[in-house]
Amino acid sequence: MKKMVMIMSVVALAACEKKENFQWTIDRFDDIRVMRYQVPGFEELELDQKLLIYYLSEAALSGRDILWDQNFKYNLAVRRILEDIYRNFDGDRTTSEWLALETYIKKVWFANGMHHHYSGDKFVPGFSREYFEGLAPEVSEEIKAVIFDPTLYPVRVNQAAGEDLLATSAMNYYEGVTQVEAEAFYAGQASAAAGDPQPISYGLNSKLVKKDGRLTELVWHEGGMYGEAIKQITYWLGKAAEVADEPQKGIINELVRYYRSGDLREFDRYNVAWVRDTVSKIDFVNGFIENYGDPLGIKASWESNVNFVDEQATKRTEIISENAQWFEDHSPVAPQYRKPVVKGVSAKVITAAMLGGDCYPATPIGINLPNADWIRRDYGSKSVTIQNITDAYDKAAEGNGFQEEFVLRAEDRERMKKWGSLGSNLHTDLHECLGHGSGQLAPGVTGSELKQYGSAIEESRADLFALYYIADPQMVELGLIETLDVAWAEYASYMMNGLETQLARIAPGKNVEESHMRNRQAIASWCYERGKAANVIEKVVKDGKTYVVVNDFEALRRLVGELLGEIQRIKSEGDFAAGRDFIENYGVRVDPVLHTEVLARYNALNLAPYGGFVNPRYELVKDENTGRVTDIKISYNESYADQMQRYSHDYSFLPSKNE
Numbered sequence: 034m035k036k037m038v039m040i041m042s043v044v045a046l047a048a049c050e051k052k053e054n055f056q057w058t059i060d061r062f063d064d065i066r067v068m069r070y071q072v073p074g075f076e077e078l079e080l081d082q083k084l085l086i087y088y089l090s091e092a093a094l095s096g097r098d099i100l101w102d103q104n105f106k107y108n109l110a111v112r113r114i115l116e117d118i119y120r121n122f123d124g125d126r127t128t129s130e131w132l133a134l135e136t137y138i139k140k141v142w143f144a145n146g147m148h149h150h151y152s153g154d155k156f157v158p159g160f161s162r163e164y165f166e167g168l169a170p171e172v173s174e175e176i177k178a179v180i181f182d183p184t185l186y187p188v189r190v191n192q193a194a195g196e197d198l199l200a201t202s203a204m205n206y207y208e209g210v211t212q213v214e215a216e217a218f219y220a221g222q223a224s225a226a227a228g229d230p231q232p233i234s235y236g237l238n239s240k241l242v243k244k245d246g247r248l249t250e251l252v253w254h255e256g257g258m259y260g261e262a263i264k265q266i267t268y269w270l271g272k273a274a275e276v277a278d279e280p281q282k283g284i285i286n287e288l289v290r291y292y293r294s295g296d297l298r299e300f301d302r303y304n305v306a307w308v309r310d311t312v313s314k315i316d317f318v319n320g321f322i323e324n325y326g327d328p329l330g331i332k333a334s335w336e337s338n339v340n341f342v343d344e345q346a347t348k349r350t351e352i353i354s355e356n357a358q359w360f361e362d363h364s365p366v367a368p369q370y371r372k373p374v375v376k377g378v379s380a381k382v383i384t385a386a387m388l389g390g391d392c393y394p395a396t397p398i399g400i401n402l403p404n405a406d407w408i409r410r411d412y413g414s415k416s417v418t419i420q421n422i423t424d425a426y427d428k429a430a431e432g433n434g435f436q437e438e439f440v441l442r443a444e445d446r447e448r449m450k451k452w453g454s455l456g457s458n459l460h461t462d463l464h465e466c467l468g469h470g471s472g473q474l475a476p477g478v479t480g481s482e483l484k485q486y487g488s489a490i491e492e493s494r495a496d497l498f499a500l501y502y503i504a505d506p507q508m509v510e511l512g513l514i515e516t517l518d519v520a521w522a523e524y525a526s527y528m529m530n531g532l533e534t535q536l537a538r539i540a541p542g543k544n545v546e547e548s549h550m551r552n553r554q555a556i557a558s559w560c561y562e563r564g565k566a567a568n569v570i571e572k573v574v575k576d577g578k579t580y581v582v583v584n585d586f587e588a589l590r591r592l593v594g595e596l597l598g599e600i601q602r603i604k605s606e607g608d609f610a611a612g613r614d615f616i617e618n619y620g621v622r623v624d625p626v627l628h629t630e631v632l633a634r635y636n637a638l639n640l641a642p643y644g645g646f647v648n649p650r651y652e653l654v655k656d657e658n659t660g661r662v663t664d665i666k667i668s669y670n671e672s673y674a675d676q677m678q679r680y681s682h683d684y685s686f687l688p689s690k691n692e
């Protein structure tokens with residue numbers, strides 16, 4: 034439902050210590066950077082836990098072809114042709130034609146198909162049709178047209194209203210069906226079940242086709258469409274259930290039952306059991322989950338994530354939650370707008386061990402599931418942040434030149450390098466676990482008074498709460514940080530981002546629109562203006578380049594406290610005019626001269642805007658005599674192209690055409 038996605042390299046924060054010789058970034062092409070992530074703590078797990086991760090990981094890889102076919106019906110055929118060429122080519126690998134073909138293959142691998150994973154636009158080959166025909170003379174005209182004709186299937190998911198979204202989208206969730214027919218089909222199912230307090234997610238796990246004039250669902254289950262891949266998934270899930278403890282054993286078996294029948298009621302039963310399991314150290318997602326790939330938002334793409342709890346980091350969020358009342362009682366907010374009884378939300382921090390399907394190679398950094406509204410209402414949801422992935426982003430960003438370009442003082446760079454990761458993780462924890470849950474409204478105020486400024490004000494409130502407390506001596510007292518330098522690293526990054534560097538994400542001539550970006554600019558600009566007389570934050574221009582420098586951190590914290598009090602007042606009283614003025618005066622307008630400068634400096638660094646990851650490799654270690662598994666070896670040395678080809682070789686269970 035709500036996926037947090039990392040935007041690369043704009044808020045580049047450095048990490049604590051670096052493991053020697055670990056190569057974080059392993060490939061770079063077009064607008065993509067491919068990285069590795071580490072799985073800290075894997076070696077220390079019990080053998081049964083490692084085995085469980087191993088089996089769940091095999092299940093996570095077994096569904097790869099499903100996603101490729103869901104994205105576009107020609108994807109598997111084209112992938113096979115391209116990999117054939119890539120494997121067998123014995124010509125010159127330095128010509129521009131070959132290099133363009135290699136880039137094309139890498140892009141197709143990354144996107145799980147021929148359309149960009151984020152924009153959905155079909156890739157334009159940088160090599161000629163003649164060159165391609167020379168390498169693959171037997172390829173059909175149909176396939177060549179799909180690759181080279183830009184007017185054929187130009188976009189995977191079309192969302193331009195007014196057109197038939199199914200006819201104009203390349204995704205493979207419908208065949209021969211118009212948008213009107215599909216919508217009527219599912220509206221009919223929903224109204225037939227009207228009043229059901231526990232409605233299934235209609236159409237989630239099937240392709241809708243028209244056969245002999247009738248609409249039919251091809252359901253994805255063991256005996257149906259994608260059955261050959263699903264059998265592999267259930268085989269490995271079965272092995273996983275053998276080594277899992279209750280309640281997880283039962284939960285995995287529920288999932289297997291659902292994959293066998295394709296019955297969405299079984300899927301809901303599984304989800305209820307899964308969301309109630311808060312004790313298993315190892316956890317996973319495996320199934321047809323998110324519906325972003327369907328322009329109608331009905332059908333779900335296949336994805337998987339295998340993970341285990343990061344005990345250390347989860348301790349951090351638990352300490353914060355346990356002390357929620359203390360933070361509330363000591364906040365700089367007017368007493369009548371503080372919450373008398375506050376309950377912190379504890380979000381689990383996890384370590385990803387394997388990414389699969391729609392979580393690979395581009396992956397979310399946080400997940401909140403399940404998606405069914407009635408399950409969320411009656412049983413809640415699980416919210417996790419994936420820390421080893423954010424760590425990998427941070428570490429890969431080291432040395433990309435961003436900080437050298439935008440941070441003026443060496444002392445700030447040092448502090449960011451040492452404490453930036455912790456500072457930013459802690460900010461997120463405080464924002465999520467406390468900030469949003471703090472404060473209370475005045476009698477008669479509903480919370481909707483702030484209208485279109487409501488969400489930017491709400492994000493400001495949560496950010497200010499986090500900024501205020503990250504610099505509280507109580508943080509050291511609770512053992513969450515060793516030194517307030519963690520806070521000052523976060524302050525320096527936050528102000529630099531809000532006043533300057535986030536402009537790199539805005540197109541020339543545009544203002545700030547997105548709520549989080551408005552909130553960050555508003556907070557930073559307000560503090561800058563308010564502290565101007567005392568020179569708390571300074572914009573230094575050196576050699577024609579603008580830098581943001583915080584001169585007085587303690588004074589900045591006092592400003593943050595003052596603003597927190599005011600923003601909470603605006604929210605509590607539903608003061609629309611004050612909320613509008615704060616956002617409009619500080620959060621929206623862009624200085625065109627600074628904007629142009631930031632874009633030029635950022636673009637000169639040649640940073641990739643999108644990132645993704647190769648997985649580690651797990652191998653069974655067996656006793657020579659007995660054949661028993663004694664350990665699971667984890668390794669990190671596979672290249673991007675090698676991993677993609679190995680997956681295509683070992684985990685390809687579907688034909689090029691599926692129905």
Ligand code: ZN
Pocket residue numbers: 464469492495
């Ligand atoms: Zn928020």
